[in-house]
Amino acid sequence: MKKSVSVLVILFLFKNTLSAQDINAHQWKHRLLIVLSANKNTKLLQEQIAIFNQNETGLEERKLLIYLATPREYALYHPKKMEWKPGAALYNNYQSRETEIALVLIGLDGGIKHRTYRLTPALEIFTIIDGMPMRKSEINRNQN
Numbered sequence: 001m002k003k004s005v006s007v008l009v010i011l012f013l014f015k016n017t018l019s020a021q022d023i024n025a026h027q028w029k030h031r032l033l034i035v036l037s038a039n040k041n042t043k044l045l046q047e048q049i050a051i052f053n054q055n056e057t058g059l060e061e062r063k064l065l066i067y068l069a070t071p072r073e074y075a076l077y078h079p080k081k082m083e084w085k086p087g088a089a090l091y092n093n094y095q096s097r098e099t100e101i102a103l104v105l106i107g108l109d110g111g112i113k114h115r116t117y118r119l120t121p122a123l124e125i126f127t128i129i130d131g132m133p134m135r136k137s138e139i140n141r142n143q144n
Contacts, residue, residue: 032106044101055122
């Protein structure tokens with residue numbers, strides 16, 4: 001009995017840290033935008049996803065990956081189909097207050113660069129990213 005309880009505890013802990021490991025794997029490769037919502041079917045989350053769907057090229061140009069997270073599951077954004085996985089770590093690690101939606105922008109270095117608690121236009125997100133020193137360097141390299 002003790003052995004099976006120990007295995008269940010280990011599996012539970014692994015499940016909740018899996019998404020945190022996913023995030024760390026992106027450092028220096030991708031900027032991340034974590035969109036937090038109490039439920040994957042909220043109107044604001046669906047509107048934010050629609051904004052992303054209309055701006056795929058801008059997301060790619062800025063090496064921006066988007067994770068959607070609720071208190072019970074998370075998904076890596078994809079314009080066609082998202083696969084939701086069980087896990088609370090992303091939501092628990094980045095949700096700082098109860099709101100219908102929150103966006104947390106993480107830079108290439110893994111640090112939090114911006115946080116907002118409202119529906120956010122793509123242009124606003126892109127402007128914040130384009131003002132970052134590493135993004136400015138990328139733009140300069142691409143122009144030469």
